[in-house]
Amino acid sequence: MSLLQRIEQPSDIKSWSVPQLTELSQEIREELLRTISQLGGHLASSMGAVELCLALHYVFDAPEDQLVWDMGYQAFTHKLITGRRDVFHTLKQLDGLSGFNNKDESPYDLFTTGHGGTVLSTALGLAMARDQAKASRYVVSIIGDASLGEGMALEALNHIGHVKPNMMVILNDNRMSIAKPIGGLSKYLNRIIINPAYNKFRMELGDLLAKLPHGARWVRLAHKIEESIKGLLTPGQVFEELGFRYVGPIDGHNLKELITTLKSVKRFKGPILLHVSTTKGKGYKFAEQDPERFHKIEPFEPSTGRMKVPHRKINGSKGRLAAPETFTDAFSDELIRLGETNRKIIAITAAMPEGTGVSEFAKRFPDRCLDVGMAEQHGVGVAAGLARGGSRPVVAMYSTFLQRAFDQIMHEVCLQELPVILAIDRAGLVGEDGPTHHGVFDVAYLRVLPKINILSPKDPAELRAMLHWAVEQSVPVALRYSRGGIVCGEPLGRPAKIMSGKSETLRQGKDLTLIALGSMVYPALKAAEDLSREGIDAAVVNARFVKPLDEQMVKAAAQTGPIVTLEEGQLAGGFGSAVSEAIDALNLGPIPQLRIGLPDAFVTHGKRSELLRMCRLDPDSLVQRILRWHQSVKSSTDEFRLFTEPA
Numbered sequence: 017m018s019l020l021q022r023i024e025q026p027s028d029i030k031s032w033s034v035p036q037l038t039e040l041s042q043e044i045r046e047e048l049l050r051t052i053s054q055l056g057g058h059l060a061s062s063m064g065a066v067e068l069c070l071a072l073h074y075v076f077d078a079p080e081d082q083l084v085w086d087m088g089y090q091a092f093t094h095k096l097i098t099g100r101r102d103v104f105h106t107l108k109q110l111d112g113l114s115g116f117n118n119k120d121e122s123p124y125d126l127f128t129t130g131h132g133g134t135v136l137s138t139a140l141g142l143a144m145a146r147d148q149a150k151a152s153r154y155v156v157s158i159i160g161d162a163s164l165g166e167g168m169a170l171e172a173l174n175h176i177g178h179v180k181p182n183m184m185v186i187l188n189d190n191r192m193s194i195a196k197p198i199g200g201l202s203k204y205l206n207r208i209i210i211n212p213a214y215n216k217f218r219m220e221l222g223d224l225l226a227k228l229p230h231g232a233r234w235v236r237l238a239h240k241i242e243e244s245i246k247g248l249l250t251p252g253q254v255f256e257e258l259g260f261r262y263v264g265p266i267d268g269h270n271l272k273e274l275i276t277t278l279k280s281v282k283r284f285k286g287p288i289l290l291h292v293s294t295t296k297g298k299g300y301k302f303a304e305q306d307p308e309r310f311h312k313i314e315p316f317e318p319s320t321g322r323m324k325v326p327h328r329k330i331n332g333s334k335g336r337l338a339a340p341e342t343f344t345d346a347f348s349d350e351l352i353r354l355g356e357t358n359r360k361i362i363a364i365t366a367a368m369p370e371g372t373g374v375s376e377f378a379k380r381f382p383d384r385c386l387d388v389g390m391a392e393q394h395g396v397g398v399a400a401g402l403a404r405g406g407s408r409p410v411v412a413m414y415s416t417f418l419q420r421a422f423d424q425i426m427h428e429v430c431l432q433e434l435p436v437i438l439a440i441d442r443a444g445l446v447g448e449d450g451p452t453h454h455g456v457f458d459v460a461y462l463r464v465l466p467k468i469n470i471l472s473p474k475d476p477a478e479l480r481a482m483l484h485w486a487v488e489q490s491v492p493v494a495l496r497y498s499r500g501g502i503v504c505g506e507p508l509g510r511p512a513k514i515m516s517g518k519s520e521t522l523r524q525g526k527d528l529t530l531i532a533l534g535s536m537v538y539p540a541l542k543a544a545e546d547l548s549r550e551g552i553d554a555a556v557v558n559a560r561f562v563k564p565l566d567e568q569m570v571k572a573a574a575q576t577g578p579i580v581t582l583e584e585g586q587l588a589g590g591f592g593s594a595v596s597e598a599i600d601a602l603n604l605g606p607i608p609q610l611r612i613g614l615p616d617a618f619v620t621h622g623k624r625s626e627l628l629r630m631c632r633l634d635p636d637s638l639v640q641r642i643l644r645w646h647q648s649v650k651s652s653t654d655e656f657r658l659f660t661e662p663a
């Protein structure tokens with residue numbers, strides 16, 4: 017039986033020797049590689065944090081002691097030794113383990129998380145609650161070097177230094193974000209790693225003094241001397257000035273050093289920042305060589321590191337691989353095209369140049385692409401300044417992370433009426449990353465803001481046209497588009513011209529109108545075809561604009577009869593609500609309206625196609641739902657029933 021097989025709970029490793037733990041690390045790395053090469057997912061960060069996870073569980077007593085990980089995709093070792101080993105092969109699959117921390121999955125996970133930089137605040141809360149309850153458990157939070165630059169993390173550092181509770185912040189510093197990290201903080205951490213001698217001396221001296229007779233007194237004296245010369249010597253001085261006791265950097269792959277240090281700093285009072293140096297991708301040469309590619313990867317061949325299904329490249333290698341164009345591809349390509357003639361265009365990414373498709377733009381126009389780090393709020397703020405100064409900023413972010421910048425969109429952009437373009441990728445269900453990452457709230461949270469235009473393209477070609485349109489506007493514009501490409505049917509080809517606040521009618525029909533937004537347009541067309549076989553003649557409208565909404569179109573649809581709105585987003589406050597409000601404001605009602613979208617619940621993880629089916633947004637389910645509702649509308653005399661789907 018392997019060592020890993022022998023672990024039912026983390027306390028099982030407490031009696032093991034360092035060589036045994038080293039052997040266990042090897043087994044864990046093999047398991048990570050085996051599973052993630054098959055399923056795809058986050059690899060490099062967890063490979064780099066194996067020893068750190070083991071040492072933490074070895075020294076602390078979870079779940080009584082609270083170990084809280086930022087996000088959690090780097091803590092797969094923690095999953096493996098906290099009772100989830102036998103289901104690890106279900107990682108990120110429907111009904112399987114989540115790819116992040118998940119409070120419903122294990123008592124060892126205190127929060128469900130996927131957004132970076134949140135852990136220091138929640139850990140501070142845990143420490144304060146513990147003190148209020150006069151309990152004595154340890155609170156240990158683990159955060160990456162890039163996530164430490166998130167606004168929320170910096171706010172927490174500031175506050176922790178003020179409150180000064182007993183808590184430990186482990187800085188897992190692998191000198192990588194997804195891509196290369198940016199900023200002064202990252203440079204500062206790098207300098208510390210390069211010059212670790214002083215801290216090592218300091219730890220060793222502390223241990224030595226403690227062993228002398230009256231050791232505690234010597235340690236106190238040394239601490240006083242140290243305080244007086246701190247500015248001259250301490251590499252982690254910034255943290256010390258903020259109120260932390262800084263320890264490190266230590267080697268995050270040396271189990272002996274990790275365990276000894278954790279045991280020793282565990283005794284310290286007040287907030288501790290332990291700086292641990294790790295290597296992203298450790299133990300798998302391809303990931304060590306290219307940690308960005310292996311941060312999150314599609315299924316790959318472990319012996320070669322090559323992806324099983326190669327990615328389509330956009331620029332420079334067009335046509336080589338015939339995968340259908342994704343929205344991100346189209347955005348990336350068109351942004352470059354626009355950038356060639358419009359030198360005012362500046363692309364902004366918050367630590368996600370590859371994912372959002374701006375990396376090609378950055379290569380082409382390095383001085384016109386800003387990576388602001390994991391700092392969405394700041395990114396939108398910078399965009400506002402750029403726009404006020406005469407540039408044309410295009411902020412490319414995932415819908416879910418843009419949520420962090422809601423107030424900046426309201427206050428810095430919309431209130432100022434600035435021509436900032438928000439290129440919102442991964443709007444809709446994202447699939448395997450699950451509820452922390454689904455981009456299903458943006459229509460609802462953006463729609464309430466005055467001055468903004470919100471558009472959603474039906475396909476990548478339309479996104480190109482919308483981007484051209486957006487660049488010509490002098491007001492804020494949000495373009496929201498989903499992961500991947502169209503979900504069914506064949507692309508309709510070159511889109512008709514984009515006109516402000518105008519939809520496009522794709523199919524005429526006399527019985528009812530399907531008004532679809534973005535990713536739901538092709539499924540609506542497919543549903544209309546199937547409905548016609550059932551004797552229902554449905555019109556299909558591609559809404560294009562959520563705001564300003566095409567009121568003429570809503571009027572025309574209301575004259576036809578019942579209306580079905582379709583969106584891949586939260587129903588509450590969403591696109592269907594906008595249409596209902598228009599029907600009301602234009603005094604067109606009562607018009608039977610079925611709103612199809614996502615329910616008032618967090619949708620789990622799984623393949624996007626599986627989730628769409630589960631939420632009954634796939635073409636077959638749409639047909640069944642519309643048919644049943646239409647029949648109930650026709651036979652009903654109860655006005656209320658005109659708006660509800662039969663159970």
Ligand SMILES: Cc1ncc(C[n+]2csc(CCOP(=O)(O)OP(=O)(O)O)c2C)c(N)n1
Pocket residue numbers: 061087090130131132133159160161162163164188190192193194296366367368390417420
């Ligand atoms: C608020 C937010 N913005 C962006 C992301 C996307 N993202 C996930 S991991 C990551 C890099 C994190 O780097 P670091 O904290 O250093 O951890 P590492 O993976 O290197 O261990 C980014 C940008 C996110 N999860 N949350």
